[in-house]
Amino acid sequence: MKRAYFISDSHLGARYITDKRQHEMRLVRFLDSIKDDAAELYLLGDILDYWYEYKWVVPRGHVRFLGKLAELADAGVKIYWFTGNHDVWLFDYLRDEIGLEVIRGHTVMEIMGTKFLLSHGDDVGYQKPMYRFTRWCFYNKVCQWLYASVHPRWTYPIATSWSQQNRITRSPAVEAKVREDCCKRLEVFSTEHAQHHPEVRHYMYGHVHLARHLALPGGRTMTILGDWIDQFTYATFDGEEVTLNNAVDQ
Numbered sequence: 001m002k003r004a005y006f007i008s009d010s011h012l013g014a015r016y017i018t019d020k021r022q023h024e025m026r027l028v029r030f031l032d033s034i035k036d037d038a039a040e041l042y043l044l045g046d047i048l049d050y051w052y053e054y055k056w057v058v059p060r061g062h063v064r065f066l067g068k069l070a071e072l073a074d075a076g077v078k079i080y081w082f083t084g085n086h087d088v089w090l091f092d093y094l095r096d097e098i099g100l101e102v103i104r105g106h107t108v109m110e111i112m113g114t115k116f117l118l119s120h121g122d123d124v125g126y127q128k129p130m131y132r133f134t135r136w137c138f139y140n141k142v143c144q145w146l147y148a149s150v151h152p153r154w155t156y157p158i159a160t161s162w163s164q165q166n167r168i169t170r171s172p173a174v175e176a177k178v179r180e181d182c183c184k185r186l187e188v189f190s191t192e193h194a195q196h197h198p199e200v201r202h203y204m205y206g207h208v209h210l211a212r213h214l215a216l217p218g219g220r221t222m223t224i225l226g227d228w229i230d231q232f233t234y235a236t237f238d239g240e241e242v243t244l245n246n247a248v249d250q
């Protein structure tokens with residue numbers, strides 16, 4: 001029986017990744033390895049470290065990765081790409097070119113007869129007002145129009161160095177605390193959500209860069225997908241059980 005696969009947070013193209021081709025190829029080899037087994041592929045955000053899609057023009061890079069997605073889509077794999085906080089500005093290009101579905105915000109979906117709540121993880125639970133405001137700007141049509149009217153010569157370096165700063169400015173101890181707090185926030189949200197939505201059996205997130213698979217009350221589970229920067233983790237669902245795995249052979 002074919003399975004659903006879930007990955008997140010590869011941050012392809014990030015400035016802090018030294019060998020970008022090797023990084024991309026690792027993900028490409030993984031996708032190649034699942035192409036016969038996968039019925040559905042869920043990309044839970046921050047797959048690209050930065051992407052801004054203009055009406056007539058798209059950013060350079062990621063050719064082998066996007067080609068592999070196209071190959072899977074052509075072979076009949078249904079691909080869903082949930083936008084993260086780094087790849088917010090995917091619009092219709094990959095939908096039209098590859099045939100994947102772009103999804104914004106947390107969404108309940110039925111996968112092989114079982115209901116999942118899926119989200120990148122940045123839009124559920126309590127977030128500080130400044131974070132919510134930034135996120136609102138990112139998704140606001142007028143802000144997007146204004147941003148797109150600035151030449152990418154100016155916006156591209158600012159956006160990619162901002163992403164790099166966000167990653168390197170925190171000390172390891174602070175980063176670990178932020179990630180644990182984020183796990184807790186997702187667990188609290190999922191537990192509360194499940195009380196009002198008994199039909200939802202599994203909760204799945206990215207964003208945190210920690211790999212976690214927890215039991216929630218009532219036989220539910222919550223999975224946080226880790227990343228494809230140094231963990232190479234993915235989840236699968238076979239219609240019965242969610243498992244969190246490590247692509248050790250990659």
Ligand SMILES: [Mn+2]
Pocket residue numbers: 045046084085086120122206207208
């Ligand atoms: Mn994220």
